[in-house]
């Protein structure tokens with residue numbers, strides 16, 4: 469704004485008085501005559517200062533200038549410069565103008581004065597168990613190593629689902645792996661292989677082996693028995709040899725060593741010389757064993773309960789020793805005997821088992837004392 473000032477005319481006091489008288493005391497400026505000595509007094513346009521916002525005012529002839537501080541513009545520095553034009557903010561940030569400054573309100577994922585920096589969401593890395601982290605805008609991705617899953621690769625994948633183990637094995641989950649605890653008889657990563665219990669074969673003496681689950685069976689050849697066919701069947705039991713011959717067991721066979729006067733596989737035939745087979749017909753009774761002596765025979769009555777030359781005499785066991793224990797009453801029978809345990813405190817075939825009851829024992833003691841007293 470330019471101020472136009474009409475300078476006041478200063479007259480001599482005499483002239484002012486003269487004019488005053490002429491105009492009845494009323495002084496009219498425009499009517500005043502200017503003389504050559506009039507003085508022009510300059511006005512300070514910076515007082516008061518028209519400059520705003522801290523600007524310095526510089527007075528000039530019929531003018532002034534304002535020296536704005538940073539951030540302001542205009543004649544009087546009353547205009548806030550728009551620091552957001554051009555927009556310094558990046559990556560979608562909102563710009564907020566201030567005085568000789570601005571602020572950027574970053575969207576998520578960015579930082580920096582101008583939001584120019586992508587935040588590294590991988591520092592520190594949220595990925596676990598060896599996973600690689602890949603930074604993104606306001607995000608990250610984890611590249612899991614084998615065996616892990618989940619956003620941060622913190623979940624151990626269940627390698628037992630579906631269950632790879634077979635034949636009743638228990639599955640144990642591990643990292644990108646599993647173990648199968650096989651039940652007996654199976655092997656292999658998944659327990660899929662039936663162990664061949666026939667390799668090597670446990671079967672002996674030419675037996676065939678048949679593999680089974682956690683087992684095997686041996687098919688013995690003739691003459692052998694037992695789980696592994698390792699037992700030579702006793703072909704002398706029962707004894708096939710006759711007439712006192714000795715039997716020698718062999719594999720699925722036997723030999724009879726005949727006594728003099730006998731021959732044949734079982735020594736059943738009287739040899740040359742017209743010898744008599746004293747055991748044919750068998751003279752021994754009650755399962756006695758006959759032995760031809762060449763000139764007669766003997767009967768072995770052991771364990772038969774009979775005695776006598778032909779095992780035909782019942783033995784009276786009750787008169788040979790005391791087979792019944794503990795006072796049992798012995799009764800002889802054909803080939804044996806019985807014990808009557810009644811009136812004893814015992815049981816069993818020979819009254820050998822004690823079953824003494826307290827009442828019985830007391831009775832026995834009282835009876836003994838009574839007998840002692842009487843005598």
Ligand SMILES: [Ca+2]
Nearest residue numbers: 587604605606
């Ligand atoms: Ca980022």
Ligand SMILES: [Ca+2]
Nearest residue numbers: 625627642644
């Ligand atoms: Ca796993």
Ligand SMILES: [Ca+2]
Nearest residue numbers: 663680681682
């Ligand atoms: Ca097997």
Ligand SMILES: [Ca+2]
Nearest residue numbers: 701703718720
């Ligand atoms: Ca044999």
